Amino acid sequence: MVNDVVVVGAGPVGLLLAAELRLVGVDVTVIERAAARSPHSKALTLHPRSLEVLAMRGLAGPFIREGVPMPTGHYGGLPVRLDFSVLDTRFPYTLVLPQLRTEQLLEERLRELGGEIRWEHRALRVRQDADGAEVDVAGPDGTYTLRAAWVVGCDGAGSTVRSSAGIDFPGTRATTTGFLGDVVLDAPPSAPSVDNEHGGFLVVPLADGHHRIAGTTGESLAIPADQPLTFDELRGYVRQVAGTDFGMRAPRWLSRFGNASRQAARYRDGRILLAGDAAHMHMPMGGQGLNVGLQDAFNLAWKLAAVCQGRVPEGLLDTYHAERHPVGAALLENTQAQTMLGATYTADARALRSVFGRLLAVHPAVNRQFAGELSALDVDYRPAAGEEAGAAGRGGGGHSLVGTRAPDLGLDGAPEPSLYPLLTDGRFVLLHLGPGGDAGRGTADGPGAAEACAAAEAMAGSPDRIRVVTARPTTTHDGWAGRSTVLVRPDGHVAWDAAPSST
Numbered sequence: 001m002v003n004d005v006v007v008v009g010a011g012p013v014g015l016l017l018a019a020e021l022r023l024v025g026v027d028v029t030v031i032e033r034a035a036a037r038s039p040h041s042k043a044l045t046l047h048p049r050s051l052e053v054l055a056m057r058g059l060a061g062p063f064i065r066e067g068v069p070m071p072t073g074h075y076g077g078l079p080v081r082l083d084f085s086v087l088d089t090r091f092p093y094t095l096v097l098p099q100l101r102t103e104q105l106l107e108e109r110l111r112e113l114g115g116e117i118r119w120e121h122r123a124l125r126v127r128q129d130a131d132g133a134e135v136d137v138a139g140p141d142g143t144y145t146l147r148a149a150w151v152v153g154c155d156g157a158g159s160t161v162r163s164s165a166g167i168d169f170p171g172t173r174a175t176t177t178g179f180l181g182d183v184v185l186d187a188p189p190s191a192p193s194v195d196n197e198h199g200g201f202l203v204v205p206l207a208d209g210h211h212r213i214a215g216t217t218g219e220s221l222a223i224p225a226d227q228p229l230t231f232d233e234l235r236g237y238v239r240q241v242a243g244t245d246f247g248m249r250a251p252r253w254l255s256r257f258g259n260a261s262r263q264a265a266r267y268r269d270g271r272i273l274l275a276g277d278a279a280h281m282h283m284p285m286g287g288q289g290l291n292v293g294l295q296d297a298f299n300l301a302w303k304l305a306a307v308c309q310g311r312v313p314e315g316l317l318d319t320y321h322a323e324r325h326p327v328g329a330a331l332l333e334n335t336q337a338q339t340m341l342g343a344t345y346t347a348d349a350r351a352l353r354s355v356f357g358r359l360l361a362v363h364p365a366v367n368r369q370f371a372g373e374l375s376a377l378d379v380d381y382r383p384a385a386g387e388e389a390g391a392a393g394r395g396g397g398g399h400s401l402v403g404t405r406a407p408d409l410g411l412d413g414a415p416e417p418s419l420y421p422l423l424t425d426g427r428f429v430l431l432h433l434g435p436g437g438d439a440g441r442g443t444a445d446g447p448g449a450a451e452a453c454a455a456a457e458a459m460a461g462s463p464d465r466i467r468v469v470t471a472r473p474t475t476t477h478d479g480w481a482g483r484s485t486v487l488v489r490p491d492g493h494v495a496w497d498a499a500p501s502s503t
Contacts, residue, residue, distance in 0.1 A: 003029045003148035004308045006135050008123045008161050010034075012043075012099065013276030013293040014154035015106035016053075020301030022113035023057070023426045026308050029146060030115065031137055033122035033155075037107075040182075040253040041098035044204055044212055045287035047073070048084060049376035051091035052408065053298050056423040056492050060091070062105055067097035068207055073374050076285060076341030077193055077200050077215070078353060080360040082371040088477060089377055090408050096204060099290060126151055126164040126272060133271040149308060152273045152300070154293075157262070159278035165269045171262030171332070176283070176343050177225045180214040181234045181254045182206070186247025195353075197345060199241045210252060214284075216343040217241060225258035259283035259339050261332045267296075267321040275300055280328040285338035286374045292331050295376060296324050302426060302490035311461025323381040334373060380404040381493055401479055401486065401494040410474035418475075419488065422467060428460045428495065429488045432470040452485045455496040459487070 005021055007014045010032035018028045046054075046063060054060040071093045072081035085092045107117065124136040124143070133151040137144055153161025162169060185203075188211055193202045201215025217237045234254060235245045264279045276293030300320045306312045341353055360367045372378035381403035409419040409431075416422050422429045430452060456466045473480065487496040 002132065003027055003146060004150070005029075005304065006031065006133075006146050006148040006151045007154055008126075008135065008151065008159075009154035009156060009276075009278070010037075010103075010107070010117045010119075011154060011156070011276065011293075012103050012106055012290055013297050014152075015103060015110055016294050017152060017154060017275060017297035017301050018115050019106060019110040019113055020057075020297065020426065021305055021308075022110065022115045024302075024305045024309070026305050028115055029118065029148070030110070031118045031121040031123060031135070031146070033120070035120040037100065037103060039100060040255075041100045042255075042284070043099040043102075043287060043290035044096055044206075045291070046095040046097055046102065047287070047291045047375045048087060048089045048091045048093070049379065049405070050291045050294050051095060052089060052377075052405075052420065052492065053294060055090070055408070055420045057109075057426070058421065058424040059105075059109060063095065063097060063102070064091075066101060066207070067095035068205070069093040069095055072192075073286065073371065074193065074202065075360065075370050075374065076338035076353070076356070077195060077202055078341065078357045078360065079191070079193055079195065080357045080367075081192070082360070082374060083364075083367055084371055084375060086364075086368060087371060087375060087377055088407055089375075094287070096206070098206065102290070123155065123160045123164075126153075126161050128165075128269075128271040150271050150273065150304060152275060152304070153278040154275050154297070156277045157260075157281040159274065161272060162264060162274055162278050165272045167269055167272075167274065168265040169262045170265060171281075172260065174225055174258030174260040176216065176221050176259040176339060177223050178214060178216045178257050178259075178283075178343065179220050179229050179234060179237060179255075180212065180257065181229070181231070182210050182212050182252040183231075183234070183248050184209065184250040185211045186249065187244075188246055189242070194242045195342075196241060197350060199237065199345060200342060201238065201241060203246075210250075213238060213248075214257075215241070218345045220256075221343065223256065225256045227256065229254040229256050257284055259336075259343070261336055263325070263328050263332055267325055268317055273300065273304070273317070273320065279324075280331060282332050282335040283339045283343075285335045285342060288331055288335065288374060288376075291376060292327065295327070295379070298491045299324055305426075306461050306465075309461075311465065312459070327376075327379055330373070377405060401483070401497045404479070404494050406486070406488045406492050406494055407475075407477045407480070409477065409480065411469070411471040412474050414469050414471035420492070422469060423488070423490060423492060425467075426490045428456055428466045428490060430456050430466055430468045431486045431488065432468070433473055433483055433486065449485055452487055452496060452498060456487050459489075459495050 004027040121139040199217030204212040275296040485498040
């Protein structure tokens with residue numbers, strides 16, 4: 001049997017990717033080397049853009065009901081928090097939800113769409129030819145080979161898929177080690193972080209009564225990340241910084257993490273693609289890794305589905321690397337900067353923290369810039385100056401929205417009250433917008449409408465993959481005033497737009 005796609009890895013990235021492919025009828029096989037899902041959650045947070053991604057498929061509700069919203073984020077563990085409440089989104093907060101629960105909810109979604117996971121099936125090697133790729137697999141009943149048109153490695157920093165494909169993974173080795181523990185605190189601190197010249201740590205309350213403590217001290221920095229962390233060590237680090245262990249007891253999980261930073265040289269090699277930690281690894285500063293991985297999957301899935309179904313040329317897949325590799329590079333840069341701020345305890349570093357903290361506190365624009373970066377709401381795929389937009393989007397003139405994130409625009413006269421519910425089936429949405437009574441604009445036969453329809457069919461590959469909506473905007477957003485026609489991609493970024501009206 002030849003599969004359309006084999007996804008290697010059943011973590012959150014692989015699960016979302018597989019579910020997105022199943023949503024539009026692509027055959028997917030997911031293999032996972034583990035025998036069962038880990039009860040320990042490396043990641044704890046979903047950021048605003050990830051919640052928007054889930055909302056675009058009608059999935060955000062269960063996550064929000066189970067998670068704990070926090071209206072702030074942190075940068076390098078600084079005591080001055082990033083204010084997410086000012087961001088232009090329906091989800092202006094960090095949602096605290098253990099990775100285990102995120103994976104369980106995404107697995108439920110995959111199974112609802114007819115997908116399944118082959119647990120304890122380990123990819124041994126991957127090879128490809130002009131027509132497809134093969135994965136040699138070791139399972140409970142022996143070894144076998146899967147053949148597919150495409151293989152996607154979502155198998156973590158030690159990716160077998162990446163190494164088999166010979167894709168370089170350049171970067172820096174770990175030089176700094178942090179600690180984390182999930183424990184009960186009888187007298188937790190009132191502030192979300194504690195730091196001084198001895199070290200620093202974050203304290204995150206979990207829904208089940210435990211707390212996650214994660215940080216570094218001058219003493220912990222040089223200990224290898226693969227050396228087991230003991231409860232006495234964790235308690236000692238916390239006491240060293242805070243002078244108390246806050247009544248710490250009942251450790252559930254103890255671990256270390258390092259600051260190795262690497263990024264795959266390319267996210268696509270012929271029939272093989274990479275997403276999530278297989279494409280980028282970094283210090284877990286700001287809780288970004290899982291979120292960027294989910295957004296990798298969301299960008300890739302609609303493109304891969306269109307290629308699998310023969311609706312568009314496979315060159316569309318090159319835009320995945322073009323759009324997401326710069327996001328990964330920015331991720332490594334900001335986590336390295338945060339490591340310097342948050343895990344260095346020299347006098348110079350303390351001075352830098354003080355200056356940076358004042359900038360965040362005194363200058364709202366600076367705070368907003370870093371909040372937009374960490375939340376991923378400011379990610380856009382606009383071509384650089386002098387470049388043309390690629391196959392994933394073009395149009396619009398000098399003030400084009402092409403490549404930018406589409407907000408959840410409120411709509412009057414549409415089948416749904418806002419944009420995101422219109423995207424739940426994974427199709428493009430062609431919006432004809434206009435204020436009430438403005439005849440000739442915001443209609444399917446208004447200026448630019450014919451060009452928009454042609455562009456939509458070229459990108460979607462089929463008129464069946466386009467939802468056409470005529471409506472009046474009921475919310476305001478930067479850059480959207482005067483827009484008459486906008487084509488929104490399945491991942492919520494603008495694919496095409498007509499030049500804004502001057503009236």
